[in-house]
Amino acid sequence: MRLPPLPADQWDEATQQALSAMRGADTNNALSTFAHHPALAKAFLRFNVHLLMASTLPARLRELAILRVAHRRDCAYEWTHHVDLAKDEGITDDEIAAVPCFAGEGAGHFDDFERTVLTGVDELVDKSELSDQTWAALGERLNDQQRMDFVFTVGCYTLLAMAFNTFGIQLEHVAQER
Structure with missing residues (x-):
């Protein structure tokens, strides 16, 4: 820490x-x-x-995106705190477990649009930009404000993951055990 x-x-x-x-x-x-x-x-x-x-972004999509960011940034603190929030939004334990492997064996847990959202997270994390294809696919269900909130959500939680990991913020139950 x-x-x-x-x-x-x-x-x-x-x-x-x-x-x-x-x-x-x-x-x-x-x-x-x-x-x-x-x-x-x-x-x-x-x-x-x-x-x-x-945010105008539907809460279920927000939490899926945040969990994907937490996985991609290897941020246990962010992941753990948002698992509970994801469950509050109706995301099942199986879906949560599939977030890290949504394109492979976990693909069956998400519909095409949710896979697009998770792909969008990966594009933003990897390239700091959404492809034209992903932007258009997101636009099939999200308006411009929602797509903006999506981009800012991914960016914000990427920043938080960097801060949590850099500062060494520990899970509350881990800190209490020490």
Whole structure:
């Protein structure tokens, strides 16, 4: 762990205000790590809350995309936290298990459009761009705002995976065991 979570009893008023964007969220290792930089936390969390709460992207597609990002970026923290959110959106355990191998043996768990969404994640992660074919295929069910929210969701959670992995943010149950 390079940047340990800052205990809540050490948060000043600016930190509490910065983290208030995640109202109702349990204090976790990610938020407690963001507490080291209140101004950045405030700016970032406002954007992140939009993607989680106000995005035009259907929640099921959002969570499939985030799980794929977490897998591609080898981010256990992001994966673990979004498995529960995915289940809340009706994504089954079998579908979750298939996200890492959606193009191979897991292909049968997703419809053609969901496979396009997962392919789009891979294109954005690999090339920082959607192909014309994927952009058009996404446009068969998503409007321009939804496609924009998709791109920003993948980008945001790629950034989060980089931060979580770099800072060494640990799962709460792992941190408690130490």
